[in-house]
Amino acid sequence: MRPNLILHVVAKFVIPLIILFALYVQFHGDFGPGGGFQAGVIFSTAFILYSLVFGLDTAEKIIPSHWLRILAALGVVIYAGVGVVSLLLGGNYLDYTLLGSNQIAGQHLGILLVELGVGITVAAAMLILFFAFAGRGRD
C-alpha cells in the first residue's frame, strides 16, 4: 500500500479515541444513550479504519481471524450463559434478579454482562464481515 503520511498520522491519533468512545458507549449504556450494539459497531470501525489505512495484512496480524470467530461465539455464550446461571440460581431464564444481593444489584450486573456479550459478538461479527469482503479479492 502506498504510504500516506497524513492518513497514517491522523489514523493513529483517531483510532485510540474511537476505541475509548466505544468503551464509553459500552459501559455507560445504562446511563446514557448507547449499549452493546452501538459500542460493538463503533469498536469494529476503529479496526476497519486501521486496516483501510495500514493494509489488511497488518490488521489481520493484530486480530487473527480465528480469534474473531471465537470472540463472535463467545459473546453469544456470555449472553446465554447469564441466562443459564440465573436458571441454576433458581430463577427464570434471563431473570437477573438472583445474580446480585438485591434486585437492583442483580439487574445491574445482568444487564452489564448481557451488554458485554452483545458488544463482543457485534464487534467480532462486523470485523468478520469486513475481512471476508475485503480479503476476497486478494490471494
Place this chain on the structure above:
Amino acid sequence: MIDIVINITLLAFLAITSVAIVRMTNLFAIVMLFGIFSLLSAGLFVVMDAPDVAFTEAAVGAGISTVLMLATLALVRRPQKPFYAEAPSSHRAWLPLIVVAITASALVYGTRDIPGFGAPGAPAQTHVARYYIENALPETGVPNIVTAVLASYRGFDTLGEVTVIFTAAVAVLLLIGGRRPKSPVKTKDEGKQDEA
C-alpha cells in the same frame, strides 16, 4: 420552532439525496450518497429524541455498510457503466406515474389517522410504555429506559438478535470466508485416474 426548521431542512436534504441517487449511474458516488442519506436520517432521529437509534444508524448505516458496499464494489470490479444508455422505451412513463400517485395519495390519506408526534393518547404511549416509564428505574436501577427494556425486560428478544448477528457472520464465513481454493488444475496422473 427551531425543530421544525431543522426537520424541514433534513427532510429536504433527504429528498435531494434520494433524487440524486436515482438519477446517478456511478456506483461509487451512489454508495457515498447512501452514507450521506444514513447520516441525515441519524440527524433526524436525534431531532426526534431517539439518540440510541441515531447512534446505530450513524455507525451501521453511514459507517459499516458504506465500507462493506465499497469492498463489494472493489470485489466485483465491473466497469460501472449503466446497462442502458437511457431508460428503455418499452413502457410509457405515465403508468408508473399513476401507480406512484395513487400510492402516495393513499399514504397521505393514511397519515390523517396517525396521532401527533408524542401525543399522550397515541397507542404507543398507552400500552406498555407507561409501565416501563414508571417501573424501569425502581426495578432495574438503570436510568436509561431503552437499555432496561432492551437488556432486561426484552432480554429474550435481544438474545435472538445477537444470535441473528452471529448467524449472519457464520453465513458470510461459509459463503465467502477463508481463502479461495486453488484453481483445480489437475495433474496428469489425476486426469488419467478420472478417465479410468
